[in-house]
Amino acid sequence: MKAQRIASLTFTALAIAYLAGAFFIKEPPLRQQLGPDAFPKTIGVMMLVLSLLYVRIEFQRQPVKEDDERAAIIGAEEKLSDYVDYKTIGIMLALMLGYGLAFESLGYPLATFLMFMAGIYVLDLKHWKRDLIIAIIASFGIYFLFRYALRVNLPIGVLKFLFR
Amino acid sequence: MDIWNNIVLGFSVAVTPFNLFLAFVGVFLGTVIGVLPGIGPMTGIALLIPITFGLPPNSAIILMAGIYYGAMYGGSTTSILVNAPGESSSVVTCIDGFEMAKKGRAGPALAAAAIGSFIAGTFATIMLMILGPAIAQFALNFGPPEYFALMFAGLTVVTSLAGRSLVKALLATTIGLAISTIGIDLQSGVSRYTFGNLEMLDGLEFLVVAIGLFALSEVLANLADMRQAVMERLSIKGGLWLTKEDWKRAIPAFIRGTLSGFFVGGLAGAGAAVASFVSYGIEKSTGKHKEELGHGAIEGVAGPEAANNAAAGGAMIHLLCLGIPGSGTTAIMLGALLMLGLQPGPLLFQQQPDFVWGLIASMYIGNVMLLVLNLPLVGMWVKILDIPLYLLVLFIILFSFLGVYTVNNSVQDLLLMVGFGIIGYILRRLDIPAAPIILAMVLGDLMEQALRQSLIISDGSLGIFVTRPISLILLILAAISITNPYWGQLGAFFRRIFGQKTAA
The missing domain is CATH 1.10.246 (Serum Albumin; Chain A, Domain 1)
Structure with a gap:
């Protein structure tokens, strides 16, 4: 599960970068109810929260059983084989x-x-x-x-x- | 009656030689895509979008819809004969279909799949014809807040059903939304996340992301274990047609599959894969021969195959009447239509009846074509599997590059596409679903617009989303769909608390 851990941390870094980027979006000359930075900021926060959850899952718990049950119910795409050329x-x-x-x-x-x-x-x-x-x-x-x-x-x- | 006029109008559009030809090309290519393992309907449509550029929108959607339901048909063939589902919606068909084939009943299994698909496809088209105008009429009352809520609900429903982990699926959605914010913000003219790159001002090209994430990542996934792949293939023995006993058992399954597929997978937006699993579940719990299921029961093929086609047809209702895709594949179709300068939605029925009804008529015709193409020619489709995988891989690469290059004539797009191919492959390995990314990317722009227009109407108050009944209902729906995996845990939590209280 090492790859998953690295991925979860990468996503967290990405989320932080995206959120930080949202603060550099220029103010438009005309003020609006919702400026061009509001939507990106919201997404950035959501992304950060989700990637932190991802980190938590990967670092705290053992691989979850319910996830596989979920896959059986809804028919998630099959996992790739472990062999990689x-x-x-x-x-x-x-x-x-x-x-x-x-x-x-x-x-x-x-x-x-x-x-x-x-x-x-x-x-x-x-x-x-x-x-x-x-x-x-x-x-x-x-x-x-x-x-x-x-x-x-x-x-x-x-x-x-x-x-x- | 109004409907009759519309049908006549529709057929007058669909029966022109050119459009008939396109419908045929569509279902033909769709079947090929469905049969080929590895290329699903999403990849197929994304790869073929560039051919639609020169076409009028009308003809373009006829072609794309043909590919879409053709792929749904074709997927069952490989499930039954090779035990390799062509796409996720025919995974269940493998269970009983391959068992039937092993017992030498591949013919009836293929026939049941084709007939079930035909019945379901026709039913979904009829429902689209009857319900479509009513839904569109209703949706005309929608303002920006309702639209925002609708898109929000659509996104959460699809996300909540994608992949193994809800957190990962949601993360994928936010990535898609983030991608949609790249480029110039149309309402204020401010550039966002472009890093001074001129080509980025238009945002990331939809096709670059779609083809990278689906087609190229598929290529990489195939390359990864190509030298290990071995396929066992069964031949068709005996007759193709169903016996009387088969019919007696298949017909109820057709009906159950069609209805459950249309309402669960189509209208509710759960998608074709879920629809087929629901249908299998129904057969398993109510069928007269449920003990045979899993060992080659015809119901196990008839039900799910009807269900996934009914769902595919149902998803078209969302796309046409509301302008909102209910699945990854329809998201790609919406992206393509937007590229052609067409905005699907409730106004479409009024402003461009020839477009809508032409498509509906072509869906009838396409379904008949598919039945004719699939049953007698099934032997030919199986031969497609003889194409060596490495040639297939090279052709996917070729068409990916060709398609993306023709959009903007940009080499940067090509390199970005390869980048998204790598990302797509890594996401797959991490078990993060890619479909929500595409859906969110297409919906992101529209959602942001609707959100900002809503706030202009309400002068900045978010209350507008909960004070208008329709948007409130939709948001509650979204909340339910996202939290429902945790209801069991919540219940247990409350039981524990209350249990302790009574004990004390």
């Missing part, structure tokens, strides 16, 4: 960030193609020939579909010369 997650996250950064500069088709192939390389290379074709359709195919059928111009980036 951090390496795959980390690589794929880096890939997503790279994809985001390259989206405009490399352009949609090239960035997507590279993201797809890199993803296939990381996750499963067994059917790479089939997947290569899928990657081309997903990148260049979708680009042309958007450009000519939906009339949306996705960024073309370094491949600009193709459309000169």
Whole structure:
């Protein structure tokens, strides 16, 4: 339950920061019954109280039994399995960030193609020939579909010369 | 009669070739989303919102509604054949559905699910047609205080039913509300929490948060244990149709499921997942064959499947008549409609009857399409499960980026989306539900506006919320829904105190 404890403290810090931020909201030139800072302040207080409750639950009591009963009644989403493949997650996250950064500069088709192939390389290379074709359709195919059928111009980036 | 004119108007909108096509595309994509494990209706609609940008609002909602109830249908297929619910509302269907499939009765189970969904979907649409205008008429009397109370109640009801822990669900709600305050405050022009970033002045884009929290966190969750996933799949043996005995047992369950689902899950706002559990509970306590439940009883499929579809239809009433989402999925639909420049609510019935009635008519048509699509073609849907998970993951990433980028053409949005994906995944691991965040984010702005308008009316006095009967009732409702898990404890507390007194 260490993660839960850290989370509860993080939320408390977040709530404090949010609440403090509410005090820095500027007064509007025109006074109103309820200024722009009132709603955030209320939320901030609620958030702080709730995160302190969260802290209390995690630090004082043993994991509560009633919570699981509640889950059985209302069918909460199933818990994730405890096994986590951090390496795959980390690589794929880096890939997503790279994809985001390259989206405009490399352009949609090239960035997507590279993201797809890199993803296939990381996750499963067994059917790479089939997947290569899928990657081309997903990148260049979708680009042309958007450009000519939906009339949306996705960024073309370094491949600009193709459309000169 | 007025209703007939409206129905004619509705069908004249819905039966245009283009809208028929969209309804078909909607239910088709919806079924795909429902069948695919991992993508629920919320993720599905969020991912597909960008395709609706070029469409007139009318057609956009027809498409989205199709996806919504299509996903509700599709979810049952994987529950029955693979024992993997496509979304939370078909978790119960697994219990008896998979048992039936193991006994070689997958066909009747699928048929019962499809027919139950059809009956419930049609019932909910009829109720929407009958009750909708009346509710909208009633809601026309609502002023800002009533609206504030209504949104407050809606938020608490949904929150009180989300996730395992009330504290965590409420915390999620406040996070959503906090996110909604980012950006320029429209009433005073003051910027809040923007940290001098120009792109933040408009606030966080709704789609960035929704797709990050649902689609990308789903991707991360799948990646986390991808190499361990093994699925056992059963094939369909024997006929698809129900026997006479099946019908005799299923029909009462259909009716019970439809009614309980519509009123509990739909009108009361408890949502489709709760509706299916309530229905299962009813079958377990009243059914003639209750001892068979859990071992492959047809009632265990018929009831809950009817219930979750009835609830989904019922949730549309809130969205259309009051402009307030009663579930995470309808919250995303509301967000999408707001992006299209349309404000659902009671005025909609008067100002844009073609929109409302067109949607209602398309829901009838969509339900028929689904029945046709699902029963004979069930074999094809099961094949979707052959798509390797890693390709699915890559496509979700692709569509997430495509969708978010087309909203503002902003790379910053893409990076923020990845950030929310990470946050969403962490929240999942912590067992903090994400649906209340989205709901609160959509409602936050509207609530703040209503709150401030109310206080202008009352000249700053909060008493306005308790002196107006409707808003008072709604606030009491909210209080009940949030405190009810603790009633047992309170009761025990009082008993202890009073017990001691009598003893002394």
